[in-house]
Amino acid sequence: MSKLGSGMGGREHAYVEKRLSAYVDDEVSGRERRRIEAHLAHCEACRADLRTLRWTVGLLHQAPQVKAPRRFVVREADLAGTRRPMRRMSPLAVTQWATAVVALLLVLVLGGDLLAGRGRLPIGSASLRGEHESVAAAVTQAAATDTARTDETAQAEERVAQALPEATSSPAPMIKSQAAAPPTAEEAPKAAESERAGETPMAAMKAPGVEATEGVTATGEAGIMLAAPEPSPTTAGGPQGEPQGGGGLPPAPLPTEPPAIEPQQTAQEDMPRLGAQAAPTPSAVAEPYGLTARAGSENTTVLLLWRGIEAILGLALVALLIAVVWMRSRR
Amino acid sequence: MEESALLVAAQGGEREAFNRLILDYQDLSYNVAYRILGDPDAAADATQDAFISAYRALSGFRGGSFRSWLLRIVTNACYDVLRAHKRHPTVSLDADPELDWAEWTEGDEEPPEEFAERQDLGQLIQRGLQELPDDQRVVMVLCDIHGMAYKEIARTLGVSLGTVKSRLSRGREKMREYLRGNAELLPARYRLYSEGGGAAGLMSLLVEWLDDGLLGRLLRRGAGRYE
Numbered sequence: 364m365s366k367l368g369s370g371m372g373g374r375e376h377a378y379v380e381k382r383l384s385a386y387v388d389d390e391v392s393g394r395e396r397r398r399i400e401a402h403l404a405h406c407e408a409c410r411a412d413l414r415t416l417r418w419t420v421g422l423l424h425q426a427p428q429v430k431a432p433r434r435f436v437v438r439e440a441d442l443a444g445t446r447r448p449m450r451r452m453s454p455l456a457v458t459q460w461a462t463a464v465v466a467l468l469l470v471l472v473l474g475g476d477l478l479a480g481r482g483r484l485p486i487g488s489a490s491l492r493g494e495h496e497s498v499a500a501a502v503t504q505a506a507a508t509d510t511a512r513t514d515e516t517a518q519a520e521e522r523v524a525q526a527l528p529e530a531t532s533s534p535a536p537m538i539k540s541q542a543a544a545p546p547t548a549e550e551a552p553k554a555a556e557s558e559r560a561g562e563t564p565m566a567a568m569k570a571p572g573v574e575a576t577e578g579v580t581a582t583g584e585a586g587i588m589l590a591a592p593e594p595s596p597t598t599a600g601g602p603q604g605e606p607q608g609g610g611g612l613p614p615a616p617l618p619t620e621p622p623a624i625e626p627q628q629t630a631q632e633d634m635p636r637l638g639a640q641a642a643p644t645p646s647a648v649a650e651p652y653g654l655t656a657r658a659g660s661e662n663t664t665v666l667l668l669w670r671g672i673e674a675i676l677g678l679a680l681v682a683l684l685i686a687v688v689w690m691r692s693r694r
Numbered sequence: 695m696e697e698s699a700l701l702v703a704a705q706g707g708e709r710e711a712f713n714r715l716i717l718d719y720q721d722l723s724y725n726v727a728y729r730i731l732g733d734p735d736a737a738a739d740a741t742q743d744a745f746i747s748a749y750r751a752l753s754g755f756r757g758g759s760f761r762s763w764l765l766r767i768v769t770n771a772c773y774d775v776l777r778a779h780k781r782h783p784t785v786s787l788d789a790d791p792e793l794d795w796a797e798w799t800e801g802d803e804e805p806p807e808e809f810a811e812r813q814d815l816g817q818l819i820q821r822g823l824q825e826l827p828d829d830q831r832v833v834m835v836l837c838d839i840h841g842m843a844y845k846e847i848a849r850t851l852g853v854s855l856g857t858v859k860s861r862l863s864r865g866r867e868k869m870r871e872y873l874r875g876n877a878e879l880l881p882a883r884y885r886l887y888s889e890g891g892g893a894a895g896l897m898s899l900l901v902e903w904l905d906d907g908l909l910g911r912l913l914r915r916g917a918g919r920y921e
Contacts, residue, residue, distance in 0.1 A: 384863035
């Protein structure tokens with residue numbers, strides 16, 4: 364009634380309506396109360412609202428209380444029970460956990476793959492090209508590199524000894540063999556090489572071939588690696604050739620003869636003591652390749668097994684991710 | 695042992711101290727859960743879960759009102775149940791009409807007839823509460839069924855005072871419409887006088903208003919002056 368009476372009525376009405384519930388509980392400020400009561404005094408509709416609201420609240424207050432049906436206590440079993448939350452785990456939670464575990468496993472397997480022999484990655488591409496023998500060779504070398512450095516060193520020394528007479532007598536054919544070495548063979552030992560290069564930067568700078576003290580294969584690789592990106596022997600001997608070894612992913616083009624031979628010669632001249640060991644490098648590169656190729660079949664099996672695990676984990680991860688997305692969308 | 699001593703002991707890992715502590719809150723917690731969930735079994739489960747959660751979280755209790763802290767966990771447990779039920783709608787939340795209320799409700803010393811009528815009222819209120827959105831129902835239960843102050847409700851639920859007020863206002867409005875729409879189910883003495891409650895109903899309401907409204911407000915105002 365009164366709400367139609369004045370222009371202020373509509374606004375006051377809304378103001379009061381909004382606060383009537385709090386007014387019933389006396390949870391309004393003094394100013395609000397005065398304003399509400401001033402409106403109530405001449406608004407019958409709001410007074411009726413207040414009445415019915417009080418009636419409602421009054422009834423709710425009279426709702427009977429119920430007694431707890433039993434005594435609730437926390438028992439030892441309630442706390443020790445890891446079974447309970449396990450049972451309560453939703454399928455989505457289980458799937459999410461499984462996804463996390465599989466992802467972790469995949470990372471571990473891939474990480475192990477990379478760490479075990481950084482040479483494996485390019486080898487993987489080689490195997491795609493069907494070069495099984497070179498793969499096998501690289502795997503053997505990579506395994507030797509990471510599992511038993513001492514073994515590798517011994518092996519390398521052996522190879523040096525074998526290659527030594529050949530190298531001194533006829534350098535030219537040796538170079539050819541080095542040049543013909545498949546790109547994979549050169550990359551396998553790069554982990555060992557880069558480490559060593561780090562230890563003896565001076566030697567690496569002067570002549571990559573010198574590094575053959577520890578592993579002949581490394582020297583061979585240095586020769587090729589340096590020759591591949593930059594044919595000039597002078598730059599090839601520079602230290603910047605070393606970091607490229609770490610990323611030796613592109614199949615190295617077969618080097619031309621001169622750049623490959625150049626570093627070897629400088630090594631011999633600069634460091635005569637090491638020269639004897641450095642010289643045979645080219646043939647040594649070819650040698651392990653040939654040796655390891657014989658043991659190829661079993662290593663291929665290991666490699667294929669490893670790759671199989673990776674593939675299964677990868678597929679499982681994809682499947683689980685799809686499942687998680689699907690389950691979430693269904694929620 | 696008083697509450698604070700029991701609390702310290704319980705926080706020190708004494709399970710028995712905790713169980714004695716929650717003994718005083720069993721009925722309150724169960725009632726809150728029952729009114730929010732509308733199902734005796736679900737309420738019992740929620741209460742049990744809440745107490746276990748409370749025991750585990752006890753180290754995180756940093757003083758203040760234990761009641762508010764505990765009720766917060768109870769209401770959270772109820773929200774969990776409500777969410778779970780929403781995902782599996784096959785579980786009915788309706789109050790069980792077959793339930794023998796008289797057997798397990800608190801028996802006051804009121805005459806049997808009035809007691810029975812109060813049970814009817816309780817059931818109607820429960821059905822009305824079920825019609826409300828969860829948030830509004832929770833605030834209604836804490837305020838109108840259990841008489842908690844706005845501030846304590848805000849603290850318990852972790853919401854602002856304004857939120858408590860608006861949820862309460864909207865919930866009460868809906869409840870009013872529900873009760874008026876189902877007035878024929880109400881025992882005569884609870885009906886609104888204008889809707890046929892008779893002289894007795896009018897008198898009881900008048901008394902209630904005076905008691906609950908004017909007088910109560912005057913008393914509270916008086917008390918507030920000395921604060």
